[in-house]
Amino acid sequence: TSSIIMNQEELKVEHSKMEWHEGSVKGFAGKQLIEQPNGGLKLVKVQAHCSYPTHLHPDKDEYAYVLKGHVAFEIGDQVFNCTESDFCIFPAKTKHAIHNHTTEEVILMVGAIRK
DSSP states (O other): OOOSOOSGGGGSOOGGGSOOEEOSSTTEEEEEEEEETTEEEEEEEEOTTEEEEEEOOSSEEEEEEEEESOEEEEETTEEEEEOTTOEEEEOTTOOEEEEEOSSSOEEEEEEEEEO
8 A cells, every 4th residue: 555644744734834835826825735646735825806717627626625715616607606614626627717706815725636
Protein backbone atom coordinates (compact mmCIF):
# COMPACT_ATOMS: atom_id res chain seq x y z
CA THR A 1 0.00 0.00 0.00
CA SER A 2 1.07 3.57 -0.56
CA SER A 3 0.60 6.58 1.65
CA ILE A 4 0.39 10.27 0.83
CA ILE A 5 2.07 11.18 4.14
CA MET A 6 5.80 11.28 3.64
CA ASN A 7 7.08 12.17 7.12
CA GLN A 8 5.98 13.20 10.61
CA GLU A 9 5.97 16.93 9.74
CA GLU A 10 3.32 16.37 7.05
CA LEU A 11 0.77 14.79 9.40
CA LYS A 12 -0.66 18.21 10.30
CA VAL A 13 -0.74 21.12 7.88
CA GLU A 14 -0.39 24.43 9.72
CA HIS A 15 -2.42 26.51 7.27
CA SER A 16 -2.49 29.46 9.69
CA LYS A 17 1.27 29.80 9.16
CA MET A 18 0.96 29.67 5.36
CA GLU A 19 0.73 32.74 3.15
CA TRP A 20 -2.20 33.33 0.82
CA HIS A 21 -0.99 33.20 -2.80
CA GLU A 22 -2.78 35.37 -5.32
CA GLY A 23 -3.97 33.42 -8.31
CA SER A 24 -4.28 34.48 -11.92
CA VAL A 25 -7.86 35.66 -11.32
CA LYS A 26 -8.26 38.94 -9.42
CA GLY A 27 -9.85 38.50 -6.01
CA PHE A 28 -8.90 34.83 -5.61
CA ALA A 29 -6.09 33.59 -3.34
CA GLY A 30 -5.15 30.12 -2.19
CA LYS A 31 -3.22 28.01 0.28
CA GLN A 32 -2.22 24.62 -1.15
CA LEU A 33 -2.79 22.04 1.61
CA ILE A 34 -1.77 18.97 -0.35
CA GLU A 35 -0.70 18.29 -3.93
CA GLN A 36 -0.42 14.79 -5.36
CA PRO A 37 -0.13 13.49 -8.94
CA ASN A 38 -3.82 12.50 -8.90
CA GLY A 39 -5.17 15.69 -7.30
CA GLY A 40 -4.95 18.11 -4.44
CA LEU A 41 -6.73 20.23 -1.86
CA LYS A 42 -6.48 23.94 -1.12
CA LEU A 43 -8.12 26.72 0.81
CA VAL A 44 -9.45 29.45 -1.48
CA LYS A 45 -10.31 32.99 -0.37
CA VAL A 46 -12.72 34.88 -2.63
CA GLN A 47 -12.94 38.63 -2.13
CA ALA A 48 -16.28 40.45 -2.20
CA HIS A 49 -17.86 40.97 -5.64
CA CYS A 50 -15.36 38.69 -7.43
CA SER A 51 -15.98 35.88 -9.90
CA TYR A 52 -13.89 33.06 -11.32
CA PRO A 53 -14.73 32.87 -15.02
CA THR A 54 -16.44 29.92 -16.64
CA HIS A 55 -14.01 27.12 -17.45
CA LEU A 56 -13.76 23.33 -17.50
CA HIS A 57 -11.24 20.61 -16.82
CA PRO A 58 -11.01 17.75 -19.32
CA ASP A 59 -9.28 15.32 -16.98
CA LYS A 60 -10.39 15.99 -13.40
CA ASP A 61 -13.41 16.37 -11.15
CA GLU A 62 -13.34 19.33 -8.79
CA TYR A 63 -15.30 19.87 -5.60
CA ALA A 64 -15.83 22.74 -3.19
CA TYR A 65 -16.91 22.92 0.45
CA VAL A 66 -18.03 26.30 1.77
CA LEU A 67 -16.29 27.14 5.06
CA LYS A 68 -17.39 30.78 5.32
CA GLY A 69 -19.76 33.09 3.46
CA HIS A 70 -22.27 32.88 0.63
CA VAL A 71 -21.24 31.87 -2.88
CA ALA A 72 -22.91 30.95 -6.16
CA PHE A 73 -21.53 27.96 -8.05
CA GLU A 74 -22.46 27.83 -11.72
CA ILE A 75 -22.27 24.21 -12.86
CA GLY A 76 -23.35 23.48 -16.42
CA ASP A 77 -26.62 25.37 -16.91
CA GLN A 78 -27.52 25.45 -13.20
CA VAL A 79 -26.66 27.91 -10.42
CA PHE A 80 -26.37 26.72 -6.83
CA ASN A 81 -26.49 29.39 -4.13
CA CYS A 82 -24.48 27.98 -1.25
CA THR A 83 -23.56 28.87 2.29
CA GLU A 84 -21.42 27.41 5.08
CA SER A 85 -21.22 23.60 5.06
CA ASP A 86 -22.61 23.24 1.52
CA PHE A 87 -20.68 20.96 -0.84
CA CYS A 88 -20.72 20.97 -4.66
CA ILE A 89 -19.08 18.80 -7.29
CA PHE A 90 -17.84 20.07 -10.67
CA PRO A 91 -17.59 17.01 -12.94
CA ALA A 92 -14.84 16.77 -15.55
CA LYS A 93 -15.73 18.32 -18.91
CA THR A 94 -18.51 20.41 -17.30
CA LYS A 95 -18.31 24.19 -17.49
CA HIS A 96 -18.35 25.84 -14.09
CA ALA A 97 -17.72 29.20 -12.42
CA ILE A 98 -17.59 30.70 -8.91
CA HIS A 99 -19.33 33.97 -8.01
CA ASN A 100 -19.20 35.96 -4.79
CA HIS A 101 -21.96 38.55 -5.20
CA THR A 102 -21.77 39.65 -1.56
CA THR A 103 -19.89 42.34 0.35
CA GLU A 104 -18.09 39.71 2.48
CA GLU A 105 -15.19 37.39 1.66
CA VAL A 106 -15.82 33.70 1.09
CA ILE A 107 -13.54 30.85 2.22
CA LEU A 108 -13.74 27.56 0.34
CA MET A 109 -11.98 24.22 0.51
CA VAL A 110 -11.43 23.22 -3.12
CA GLY A 111 -10.07 19.92 -4.29
CA ALA A 112 -9.58 17.93 -7.46
CA ILE A 113 -9.27 14.30 -8.44
CA ARG A 114 -7.70 13.38 -11.78
CA LYS A 115 -9.49 10.74 -13.81
